[in-house]
Amino acid sequence: MAKEIVISVKDLTKKFGSFTAVDHLTLQVRRGEIFGFLGANGAGKTTAMRMLCGLSFPTSGSGTVAGYDILRQAEEIKRHIGYMSQKFSLYENLTVWENLNLFATIYGMSAKSIREKTDAAFKTLGMENMRNVPVKEIPLGWKQKLAFTAATLHSPDVVFLDEPTGGVDPSTRRKFWEMIYRASSEGMTVFVTTHYLDEAEYCNRISIMVDGRIKALDSPEGLKRQYLAGTMDEVFRIVAKDAKRGD
Amino acid sequence: MKNAIDIQGLTKRYGKLVALDHVSLSISEGSLFGLIGPDGAGKTTLYQILTTLLSPDEGSATVMGLDVVKDYRKLRTEIGYMPEKFSLYPDLTVDENLHFFASLFGVNVKDNFDLIAPIFDQLQKFPNRRAGALSGGMKQKLALGCALIHRPKVLLLDEPTTGVDAVSRSEFWGMLATLREKGITILVSTSYMDEAERCERIALINKGRILDVDTPGRLIEGLDKNLYNASSKDMYPLLETLRTLPDVKDCYTFGATLHVVTNDDFNPDDAICKLRQEGLEDARIWPAKGNIEDLFIKLAKDDG
Structure with missing residues (x-):
């Protein structure tokens, strides 16, 4: 099962009536890679991500995610990926452990495997004493780590993170990126969107989407060289400045 | 120079939790002042007291000389407030929202048009779009427009750019600079250090x-001392190994590199040797320039 390419899509397109939300998206992401999926508000990132997650059917184009066909095996894709949205889809009234147990059960993990994985997770996170606390009572930074753990407990090939760090302070954001680094070093592929351009530097490669199309794709270093820019912030401004959509 | 905002010993408790602990702060008229802190630091509570939505347990605060408790009615007409959560009516259109807020304050949208003109220009592209259907950046601009409609003397912005892309953020800050030139005092909180x-x-x-x-x-003066960059293609092992070195006080991710905070005895060459012994053949260490993020992390750590 040494499949090196975990995400491979070609000309993926999504139209809503006459509006082309995503226009011929083509990209490949390797195993263990941290891939930053950037773009202005309204560029089509969420629509593209929904197609990659098997949540939205493309109008045209093709591709595979975690070895499964986007057009024919959407259910299999959903089983083999993790997804964390900006809204952290945790159940506020359930405890920390109940949340993890719920997600793990939905993914069909055995009771034994759930116990082992949650024990290990609580230990790594240093959250052992929060096991029985309702999620609504834990701080935002912990919720975020918990949401990531819930999305990855079933050891998916790839985890999709949609603006996981919005509104979070610098210390907490860093702790979150350490979790991403660790997951990636263990071979998990991480596909992440963010508006914090310093975070783009954490990624192995980055794409910048403008008006439904990928305008730039390379390593942060490569992009900075190509656009003669000192920071990713400058790169983003140069690439996204002519965006017609959204704002 | 007069102070637009004066805060003295402000304290607010929620049960056992002390949300604000004897906060004192003066913000001079016409300035652009940033409030920087982690989640749960008390920023939103401070905004809610300054906007008269909450009463303090101890201490006092004035905005444009008006007391947040005694003069709350008058004070509300002097301030513009953008809460952290999008607070406009999502099922009203852009125009309807602007007119609604104008009528609440008994003014005409035209009265203070010069103030919102730059924002209005951008919103004019879709006056009949419902606010809920706007993109993140556009929602923020509309919310700013609504907060300015009655020509407030003080603008209170609670994380106005969270979830907004870099280009829109930059435009938003351009607008803040213009408003400041018109003499409006701005208190803004943010989690983006470039904004700070x-x-x-x-x-x-x-x-x-x-x-x-x-x-x-x-x-940030003095932060550069004992601060280094470190990099390797294996960032996670690098992070873990650096943290085990005796003279390393802290180590955290910093974009393309790691930042390493050390004590005076730290020797980069020795550290590189140790990293190579641990199998990080390509590890490099060189001096780093500190910025607001480093300061923030340091203070958060020192403070436990």
């Missing part, structure tokens, strides 16, 4: 207490 650097002065707040107040430039 655009403020004249900033206050660092953690666990309900103000840790420091100064210009961004003065706050």
